[in-house]
Amino acid sequence: xxxxxxxxxxxxxxxxxxxxxxxxxxxxxxxxxxxxxxxxxxxxxxxxxxxxxxxxxxxxxxxxxxxxxxxxxxxxxxxxxxxxxxxxxxxxxxxxxxxxxxxxxxxxxxxxxxxxxxxxxxxxxxxxxxxxxxxxxxxxxxxxxxxxxxxxxxxxxxxxxxxxxxxxxxxxxxxxxxxxxxxxxxxxxxxxxxxxxxxxxxxxxxxxxxxxxxxxxxxxxxxxxxxxxxxxxxxxxxxxxxxxxxxxxxxxxxxxxxxxxxxxxxxxxxxxxxxxxx
Numbered sequence: 001x002x003x004x005x006x007x008x009x010x011x012x013x014x015x016x017x018x019x020x021x022x023x024x025x026x027x028x029x030x031x032x033x034x035x036x037x038x039x040x041x042x043x044x045x046x047x048x049x050x051x052x053x054x055x056x057x058x059x060x061x062x063x064x065x066x067x068x069x070x071x072x073x074x075x076x077x078x079x080x081x082x083x084x085x086x087x088x089x090x091x092x093x094x095x096x097x098x099x100x101x102x103x104x105x106x107x108x109x110x111x112x113x114x115x116x117x118x119x120x121x122x123x124x125x126x127x128x129x130x131x132x133x134x135x136x137x138x139x140x141x142x143x144x145x146x147x148x149x150x151x152x153x154x155x156x157x158x159x160x161x162x163x164x165x166x167x168x169x170x171x172x173x174x175x176x177x178x179x180x181x182x183x184x185x186x187x188x189x190x191x192x193x194x195x196x197x198x199x200x201x202x203x204x205x206x207x208x209x210x211x212x213x214x215x216x217x218x219x220x221x222x223x224x225x226x227x228x229x230x231x232x233x234x235x236x237x238x239x240x241x242x243x244x245x246x247x248x249x250x251x252x253x254x255x256x257x258x259x260x261x262x263x264x265x266x267x268x269x270x271x272x273x274x275x276x277x278x
Contacts, residue, residue: 022074067089080218086266090228091265093235101214105212212268
């Protein structure tokens with residue numbers, strides 16, 4: 001049996017298996033795979049333990065991996081964190097972006113189209129049915145305005161990632177989509193810059209949603225206390241050195257992490273239920 005140290009817990013614990021960690025496909029599979037390899041190396045070094053990072057095929061499969069224990073922990077969108085907490089998991093840390101622990105969704109379209117949410121015959125490209133900024137928050141916003149996405153749009157499609165959804169709009173396959181917007185000004189410039197580079201300036205915001213907690217690292221109910229403690233320390237200290245800051249920028253698009261208040265993600269349920277057909 002191979003022996004590893006779990007960093008930060010102060011004791012030697014024998015480990016016969018690697019630590020499986022999950023990532024969502026929200027930035028696109030190819031980009032996520034590059035992030036996964038870098039995260040494997042970083043966490044493996046910090047924890048002094050073999051780490052295997054798996055990119056989920058969808059938000060639903062990421063959630064299933066957490067609930068089954070196929071991954072010990074994952075970087076998850078808020079609604080995945082909320083459902084994992086509801087089934088006995090725990091939010092460990094959440095990202096801080098532009099000084100904020102919350103964000104909103106921005107529904108966006110091309111400036112040249114001069115569209116509004118009231119325009120007729122709109123086609124929408126969403127990220128995933130479980131994407132908070134890429135579907136659930138926009139649906140709640142539409143319902144608040146007396147609109148219903150399943151009645152409002154002539155077509156709704158799920159692209160699988162933010163990148164693919166934004167590219168659908170650029171290619172004319174859809175009229176609008178939604179991306180995350182963090183910070184006090186709630187501008188989606190950071191998200192769009194990452195997704196489409198210089199073409200970010202071609203978009204305008206049609207509407208902003210209500211706030212949600214930022215994405216976070218969530219633990220499976222099957223994780224053990226020493227592993228949880230080691231992971232928490234690894235993420236909370238990530239901003240303290242140059243390599244960690246690089247990880248924060250490239251993999252998590254965050255400045256640092258803070259502890260996630262217990263049960264904080266479960267409050268999303270009221271919002272999500274408001275967004276669902278009924």
